Amino acid sequence: MIDGIIKYNFDFTKSVPLKKSLWKKIEKTRERLYALKLIGIKEGIGYGNISQRISQHSFVITGTQTGHLKSLDNRDYSLIEDYNDKEFFLKSSGAIKPSSEALTHGTIYNLSPNIGAVIHIHSKTMWNFMLKNSYKKTQNVPYGSTQMIEEVQRIYQNNNPLKNSKFVMSGHEEGVITFGKNLKEAEITLYNIISKIVINSK
Numbered sequence: 001m002i003d004g005i006i007k008y009n010f011d012f013t014k015s016v017p018l019k020k021s022l023w024k025k026i027e028k029t030r031e032r033l034y035a036l037k038l039i040g041i042k043e044g045i046g047y048g049n050i051s052q053r054i055s056q057h058s059f060v061i062t063g064t065q066t067g068h069l070k071s072l073d074n075r076d077y078s079l080i081e082d083y084n085d086k087e088f089f090l091k092s093s094g095a096i097k098p099s100s101e102a103l104t105h106g107t108i109y110n111l112s113p114n115i116g117a118v119i120h121i122h123s124k125t126m127w128n129f130m131l132k133n134s135y136k137k138t139q140n141v142p143y144g145s146t147q148m149i150e151e152v153q154r155i156y157q158n159n160n161p162l163k164n165s166k167f168v169m170s171g172h173e174e175g176v177i178t179f180g181k182n183l184k185e186a187e188i189t190l191y192n193i194i195s196k197i198v199i200n201s202k
Helices: 020-035 102-111 124-132 146-155 183-201
Strands: 009-014 040-042 045-047 049-055 058-062 077-084 089-094 117-122 166-169 175-180
Touching: 020 049, 020 058, 020 077, 020 117, 020 183, 049 102, 058 102, 077 102, 089 102, 102 117, 102 146, 102 175, 117 124, 117 183, 124 166, 124 175, 124 183, 146 166, 166 183, 175 183
Parallel strands: 009 089
Antiparallel strands: 040 045, 049 058, 049 117, 058 077, 077 089, 117 175, 166 175
16 A cells, blocks of 8 residues: 655644644644554555634644554644645645645535535545445546546535535545534544444344
8 A cells, every 4th residue: 555645745844843732633633543444554664634614714633653653742733834736735744744735625625615624544445335336436547646636526516515425436445425514524424434334234
């Protein structure tokens, strides 16, 4: 698995760690997903990331290669100050660089001003289930790429994203994304998929 490599152009300013008020809600969600091994490490590479919108073009996201950590603190979160998915550019600050999927999160936020949180997890079981069933899916394109941005835009073209706030990343093995108006919504959407898998396995 090749993962965790930042592909977008970015302007990163190393600064003091972020205030707890900016990431404490994300951390509570992340701790639960880490316990379920939906965020973690595989073959030495960390996987999974979570973000929360701050303003129209700003959000906080877990830092790059933090998946192996059971819990994060202010040194492990990055503030996205501005981004432009058309120019494949992102500006961030904090004690760590942002996740390699940060610009994909930005593209999702661009789908609707009502989207307030994005969760990206890895699960082979969920990935296979969603590919075999009628879930939205991106084509076989690399994670964190311009093609992934275009795919996210394509699958939600002329659709209300909050009515179908999950998709599977066909070209990014095990990659699943959910989102919502807030972290709670995004997390519940994830658990609803798991519930369907359990029901179908009986």
